[in-house]
Amino acid sequence: MSNPLLKLSGVSLSFAGNTVLDNVDFVVGEGVIASLIGPNGAGKTSLFNCITGFYKPQSGSIKIDGHELMKLKPHRVTQAGIARTFQNVRLFHQMTVLENVMSGSHCRSKAGAISAILGLPSQRREEAEIRAHAIECLRFVGISDEMDRDATNLAYGHQRRVEIARALATRPRLLLLDEPAAGLNSGEKQDLLDLIGRIRDELDISVLLIEHDTGMVMKISERISVLDHGVMIAEGAPKEIQANPKVIEAYLGQEDGEDLL
Amino acid sequence: MPTATTGMGENLTMKITAFLATTAIAVALAAPAYAEMKIGILVPTTGSEATYGQDMANAVDLAISEINAAGGVLGEQLSSVVGDDGCDPQQAVNAASKLASSDVVGVVGGYCSGATVPTLKIFGDAGLPFVIAAANSTKLIPANPGDAFMINSTGNDQVAKAVEYFSANGIKSLAIVNQGDAYSQDLADLTKKAWEAAGNTVPAFEVANKGEQDYSAIVTAIRSANPDAVFWTAYYADGGLLIRQLRQAGYQGKIAVGDGSNSPELFNIAGSAAEGVVGFSNPTAEFLPAAKSFIEDYSAAYGSAPGPYAPLAYDGMKLLASAIETAGSTDSAAIVDALKAADYQGLAGEITFTPENTLARSNFVVLQGAGGKWTLAE
Amino acid sequence: MSTEAETILQLENVTAGYGRIIALNGIDLKVEQGAMATLLGANGAGKTTTLKTISGLVRATGGKVLFEGEDITQTPAHEIARRGLVHVPEGRHVLRGLSVRENLELGAFTVKDPATRRKRMDEVFGLFPVLAKRQHGDGSLLSGGEQQMLAIGRALMHGPRLLLLDEPSMGLAPKLVIETMQIVKRLSEAGTTILLVEQNARLALKLADYGYVLEGGHIRMQGDAATLRADNSIVQAYLGE
């Protein structure tokens, strides 16, 4: 297995006494496409929120490349090299596609507020670089033709791509995708699979996705981790996961108690 | 343009018409040179006080048409220009500036004191004589640059009349209620000062919120102070409610209202509670013996009875006209001097001025509510 | 349209979605009078949307929904409920701030006869004695299992001709899951026609007569419950191929 890029150990999270994540250990290797699956309410999105700093787990550690992320605010986590997309597309309204994507680059901006206000040459140079990079990201996801349109007027599948481009504009090392296939038709799903593959192969970015479409997960993932009721119950290659009795039980139900019926 | 040609031959009319036509360009470029005299009327013709303002404008126009019928002033016909102050200080400034720059020889009007105060400086700078027919706040006096003349008694005169009346009727303690606006607060403060100076007491001095329906707090305060009389210094609409609620709560003392409440509407709102209520009023036409023919002429011309300030507006116009005659020219300074020395017998009584250009003799009357309307008490 | 007299509910090529997202891609299914059918599938397969489309909460964008032979595709939700097609949604939706009794009373909103309402209330209390005991308390203060009983009891107050149950065991402890399924079994045995959506596919297939497996808004498999239970390929509907 490749070097671990993201490493979670002993992460526990609870809200008002309800355990959401229970002592979760989890690794994403460098240059890997990995998936996190599990039935509804298993805690997948909560785990994403812990990684990106939106939730603060009560215990454990989350490291990227050996750097502790647990105490960092979300924008620091992004600067540390982790970008994400959301379950429901969250684009900025009344901004063009390009502006949405450029907003992703601002976490890398070096020029301060003062030089931005004064419009110093250094700032203008940087703005031009950001713009160029954003256009490059849009070209990569294949929607540079639409960069001047209002982002929220795009077709749903294309909005998803804008979101991915925006995440790429932060120049991440690890990209977290939360249900990227939700609401896509089968053609769009295939395009998405290709895009995820290219992100890893051409940009050398590791990808971790949460996805309900298990068919798609099995096709693309090299490693799959299964979460059930906050507990990591299995980890392995797709074939191993499909045959794992614990996973089947998590999805189809236990056999205990059947006799009572 | 007025078309009255009484005393003029067909020829003259044609000559004038020809003259006007040939000098059309000059008229457009330079100050107009009409063979007639323009009088400005400053009143609210829109807004909440529009009824009163229009009424005053009508009365001035009635006076003008009478003057014109009698040959005009200095042989010239009069015409009027109306400036709408909307009873709003800002709008009044605009209206006054417009009048001052439209070649009028003098101005009659002024209904809302608050809107009239800022116009004094404008007319003063233009040196225009200004006969203030209705506005009567004492705040107008120090603001007067010297060319304005108040022919309605001021708040001071009303206070004097009220104190005189209360004393004569055996009242010792007086509750005073105002609405916190310039007019009613001014009247309330002055009354309190004069009343206490006369050795009497003011056991309750209350302020009501405008537009409030429920006066129970004030009623309780008054009932607990139990004064011999209550004096409402603000307007009739809210005054009617207070009178009603005072009587409803069992208050038995005398109730008096200031000139802002001397409308017959008071009886519609207060109902039978307004029986016996005393009102101090500027001289309205129906109570002026001299105004009988004025009422008839006004009703014939405008299809309704003249309102409370119509006689004063009418007097104001006639006074201004006589001052111009006395001055013998339209020179502003001469007219102002003539006004200062005026001794004019109007519908509302004799008009002579104090050194402050206010009415020398109070023209207030005392009214009493009886049978659902105002009647003269004295 | 119904050819068999016993078919109470029939969906013909029903499509539905939310905005630009398509959730159902042409669903055909049938529920027979007196039987229990179950709708299975992974998360996001379209089970809940199917139930909502039947009960009128979601409008079908195409196809037809027939209830007792009548087209109810465009009928408002409250009118569908009035006809006896009663949907117990996922998450129980106990009305907070209203007592247990008031929740039940509202279940019988469409029942005008007070005697019938009283009789049904007694039946529900007989079925769930705990609800009788706590009838004056706030419904939302009941435990999860009790709230599920209340949700089902409230549906029974209608006198349902067809009951749609959406994940009645969701979020309950394993012991309560079994108890809830026992209740569903008893209802079915008492003659209530049921369409059950259930996460626990094994239990559902044990109870039901007939099963449908949804995947991505399509019906991927269907058949006798016993046959489906024996078929290992059902796993693929959940875990992919």
Place this chain on the structure above:
Amino acid sequence: MSVFDIFFQQLVNGLVLGSFYALVALGYTMIFGVVKLLNFAHGDIYMVGGFLGFLILSVLAPYVGPGWTGVAISMVVAMIAVGFLGVFIQRIAYQPMLNAPRLSILITALAVSLVLQNGVLTLTNGQYQPFGADLGFGGVNLGFLFISYNQMILVGTAAALMIGLELFVSRTQYGRAMRAISIDKDMCRLMGINVTAVIAVTFFIGSALAAAAGTMAGAYYGSIWYFMGFLIGIKAFTAAVIGGIGSIPGAMLGGLILGLLEAFGTQIPGIGSEWKDVFSFSVLILVLVLKPTGLLGKSEQERM
């Protein structure tokens, strides 16, 4: 009058004032409950109720006299008519906006308020309209306290209306449905409740109660004008918030509390009656800071 006398007198005054606030606040709170709309036009519904009551009384007075009988009949007729007006406004102005952003529907409510106000302004030229009721000045004099018959009838009528409403809401299926809709509309539809119809009934009742208050206020105080709904609308909103917006008993309690607070607040030495509004809105701010859900409101916690 001693301090003791003033206390009782203000207690009565506060109850009268509070009855008006409560009746108007009820509509505010009920409408907020079912459609989550702050119906800023509600004060103007009260005003229209006053004018309709006046119109009906003018027609009736020659036959039944301008006393309480005439006022009572006018009130009932005005309630029914204004109830339908409320339903009509809901249908044409609010129903199409139900899925619009909250701000848009709020602006719609302000627009409805302006339409009603300016409509009546145009019809009446902005003049105060004497109501024309003649209710007499009788009352019970307890020595330390004078309570007029009018005050008794007024508070009694308001209480009867509120008790009726409470019974309707707690004992009838429609009343239960009304409460249920404020909690979970979709669940209600699944229970066979015609949500649109229940919303209409809510607007009917809320508007009818405001009309009752408007007619009684007109008859009691003696005059009506187009702007009379503005202040009471804000006061009723305040009362609803004090009691907990969305809560029916809260609106009744809030109305009474506000009425009493105003009555007693104005008697604090140094605070004249012109401070009345400052006083009540300060209380509103205090409640919002200390207990934003109001006295009887339930907090709606975000569920994870």
